[in-house]
Amino acid sequence: MRIKQLHWSLVIVLAVTFQSGLAQAEVTRVEIATRSDVANGAAFGSTGPYEQLVGKIYFAVDPDNAHNKFIVDLDKASRNSAGRVEMSADLSILKPKDATKGNGVALLDVVNRGRKTVLTGLNRAQGNDLGEGLLMRMGYTVIWVGWEFDVPRQNGIIRIDVPSATGVTGIARATFVPTTRSATAQVGDLAAYSTSDPASSQNALTVRDGATGKPTTIPRNKWSLAGNTVTLEGNFEPGRTYELSYVAANPPVAGLGFAAVRDTAAWVKYAPDAIVSVKQVLGFGASQSGRFLRNFLYLGFNADENNRQVFDAVMAHIAGASRIDLSNRWATPTGLGQFSATSFPFADVAQRDPLTGIEEGALDNARAKAFKPKIFYTNTGVEYWGGGRSAALIHTAPDGKTDLNLPDNERVYFLTGSQHGPAAFPPAAARNGQQQENPNAYWFVMRALLVAMDKWMREGVAPPPSQYPRLQDNTLVKASDVQFPAIPGVASPKSLPPALRSANPLLKEDGAGLALPFLVPQTDKDGIELAGIRLPDIQVPLATYTGWNFRNASLGGSDQLYPLLGSYIPFPRTREQREQSKDPRASISERYPSRDVYLQLVTKVGNKLVAERYLLPDDLQPIVKRAGDHWDLLMAK
DSSP states (O other): OBBOOOOOTTOSSOOEEEEOOSTTOSEEEEEEEEEEEBGGGOOBGGGBOEEEEEEEEEEEEOTTSGGGTTSTTGGGSOOOTTSOEEEEEEEEEEEESSGGGSOSEEEEEOOBTTBOOHHHHTSOOOSSBOTTOHHHHTTOEEEEEOOOTTSOOOTTOOOEEOOBOTTOEEEEEEEEOOSSOOSEEEOGGGTTOOBSOTTOTTOEEEEESSTTSOOEEOOGGGEEEETTEEEETTOOOTTOEEEEEEEEEOOBOTTHHHHHHHHHHHHHHHOTTOSSOOSEEEEEEETHHHHHHHHHHHTTTTBOTTSOBOOSEEEEESOTTOOOSOSSTTOOTTSOOSSSSOOSOOSSSOEEOTTTOOEEOSSSSTTTGGGOOEEEEEEOTHHHHSTTOOGGGGSBOTTSSSBOOOOTTEEEEEBTTOOSSOOOSSOOOOSSBSSEEOOOOTHHHHHHHHHHHHHHHHHOOOOOOOBOOOTTTTSEEEGGGOOOOOOTTOOOSTTOOOOBOOOOTTSSOOOTTSBOOOEEEOBOTTSOBOSSBOOHHHHSOSEEEOSOOBBOGGGSOTTSBOTTOOEEEEOOSSHHHHHHHTOSSOOHHHHOSOHHHHHHHHHHHHHHHHHTTSSOGGGHHHHHHHHHHHHHHHHTO
16 A cells, blocks of 8 residues: 555645643654645554654753763753753654554654664565555554664655764774775765865774774875775775774764654653654664664663653564664764674673673663563574674673573564575575575564564563573584585585674773674574574475575675675475585475475464464465465476
8 A cells, every 4th residue: 555645735735833841841842744644545454544744853852861871972062042952853653543543552663774664574565655554453653753863865764963062073983895896985884974184194094804804004195085985096805894084073962863762752652742642652673773772772761851761662673782883972873783883781681791790781780770671682693693793692691601591571582594684585696695695584473573562562461482592402502513514505604703892881891802702593404593483484495594695706705794694595406406416405306295295384384383473374375375486486497
């Protein structure tokens, strides 16, 4: 169903301003520019029709409030006559036209680089539509608000405008890995920072092999700088890691992005005159925005300036044990955070760090422990294997030697045989990676987990048990001990080096630069992971699915993983093909006597997952259909 914009009568754009009635409200006003019926006024189940509101939201933040203590450089921003720091952000809301028919919950979708995530994922939408409308049929009000200062100003991007830390100078820095041999490179992570002096001797460019290699400084007379574009004499080498640093001034107070999300959620939950009024708020974030939520909770932003809890529940997806570079001077939140976002504490429960002796938890700390939401952590193999996201550390001790007992407010789910975001199906030819990209459609599981979270949050119904690899049953092992088979033409990941700890500016000692435990899910003889929520494609496989994929040789650095990719490696079709290629995995025809038998097995596995609440009943049919298409794709060759 497509969203059709309906402008109200007499004017092309209607601007409505809502003034907050709270004496010290963090939200000072909201301006709605357009108000549109959704899907031509069609009803979404018993919830009925929806409408979309688009505009801007304005805030005034108190620099002296204890809950704003960890917004770096807030004290250096200009203040209004009341002594507050002002900012504004883009705002978009999907809500039931009849509020009494909604479920009383706002789902705040923390945007990823300014883009919405839940409609394509949870609603199975494509392009500018609402897909099959799961969120609407469940009665959610869905909210998007800008939090990131460095995303481009362009149509559809949701961003924030924050003040600068006036008079501050320093060094902005970011890494990049070229994919072509070229003389110029544009460093996107630094696009928001102007160069104070392009010729300064303090500006530097280094190069190293891989993220953890030893850097070499490139002589200053060999390169030049214009904005965030570097020109290098002799060309950049694809696959190598470069770091650019240069003098800049007046950095944006980036950490105000945390306050914008906090205060928007508190506004709809507590303000009596808000545009929408809800009883509870669920925060959802994927990848970058999942890391945002982990940091949001760690820094104590789940309490507003009035000491009230903001999110009742959080779904932090594909974030691993990482956080985000936001409330820091010269922050680069757009970056992938592959090797620079995981610092102690890793897990939510308080633990003693054997390297520093410090005891703290990501939620068990003075800022956060009184405002713990219900939490789902969901991860793929990429967050265990790829870079430094080290997902195992959310459920193991800091030294990686023992499993943790998860707290009652938390569930951890491993999406077996998946990559960071599912690749297209049918899979395309390998381009960025050495293997085809992994198309395992894990969003079917995420939809069921949303329903489970909804029942847990609103009705107190316990969700399905956590499913993740564990040391105690050898489904979680050191990377060097993974039993991945020797498949011809497929590089083994067993020799990959561990990532390194990142700095934590809140701690006196953080162990930055020391190796992180490198723990990954163990596999079976086909190279398929043993633990987690295993979809029919995994339990009744036609291929090996991994959470890692080495860089394509054409991009350089072929001994390194390509960021965020997994691999899809089809089984041989027949025994003859298997013997000819010397593939150790049984062929498809040796596993399944016919297409019908294969689909019967898929259906049986799917029904069991439905009974266990890891799949929705309505999603079984599209899963079985896709399995049939997959069979036809491989066996018709």
